[in-house]
């Protein structure tokens with residue numbers, strides 16, 4: 004296609020995609036000798052019994068998966084004490100987030116999110132032509148109820164809370180969320196992607212409040228990020244509206260089998276979750292000794308403010324030269340932070356050794372400069 008023709012075609016399309024000025028990231032997956040601590044996966048293999056269910060499912064690869072994910076939704080309903088009409092299953096919870104934006108927002112509407120929050124929401128709001136109101140309570144330990152109930156958030160079509168929050172790892176009391184649900188007539192989307200690493204959860208609120216949509220994923224605490232399994236729980240009227248607009252066959256037979264098997268074997272993950280909590284504390288302490296200021300985390304990652312002198316982007320690049328990947332966010336309030344997932348003990352030892360090594364180089368550079 005000639006350039007002129009391409010430009011004519013592109014400008015004839017709807018403006019939604021044009022708002023996203025950059026092409027999607029097309030960096031290949033890092034080589035396997037990189038330590039990947041940038042996207043909060045769980046570093047352990049699936050329990051053998053769960054793994055076997057995937058192999059069995061592959062024997063049905065020539066058939067379409069079950070329509071509307073009925074067996075998986077039933078299994079989730081049984082596991083979480085709900086009915087299947089309260090449950091929608093997604094190809095990861097990010098699919099469900101996308102459905103919520105498409106179902107409940109029109110161009111010009113607004114949606115509110117605690118800031119800093121899960122950045123994918125910015126893209127979803129933009130694609131919908133909606134305004135994302137970021138309510139600034141950086142690293143707060145409680146909900147800004149007044150701002151959410153009385154400020155511009157009160158006109159938002161829905162309010163997004165992630166608890167624990169990404170990228171801060173902070174956790175607000177479930178009682179605060181219940182207060183908001185009780186006092187607001189807005190839809191509250193409670194994203195509990197990291198809740199299995201936290202002391203409490205909001206599941207008991209689903210049957211009490213028709214204005215709650217609760218999201219869960221098996222990507223973080225159940226080590227299935229590559230399989231793509233997520234759930235939404237809420238009033239059947241809300242869930243039905245989302246199921247109505249969902250793609251047919253949105254999941255595959257392996258996702259169905261692994262999701263169902265995880266639900267039956269959740270107890271097999273207890274040690275995994277205990278390890279993450281323990282390692283999170285060990286790395287927090289070690290990073291503090293290296294001059295980082297770490298936000299107390301209730302998730303499987305740490306938000307660490309880097310020592311004065313260099314910013315988060317610099318540290319991210321320096322660690323990459325040591326084959327360690329961590330996350331950096333260009334937001335103003337996070338410019339001096341990196342976010343580090345909790346990996347295996349060996350991975351975290353390598354990460355801490357690399358941080359120590361880089362700190363040492365910085366220190367010796369500074370003392371050389373002060374001598375000259």
Ligand SMILES: Cc1ncc(COP(=O)(O)O)c(C=O)c1O
Pocket residue numbers: 042043094095096097098121165168169194196219220221222228232233
């Ligand atoms: C807060 C939060 N919600 C949702 C997701 C999406 O998870 P998935 O699509 O893998 O289920 C993530 C992933 O990082 C997240 O951090």
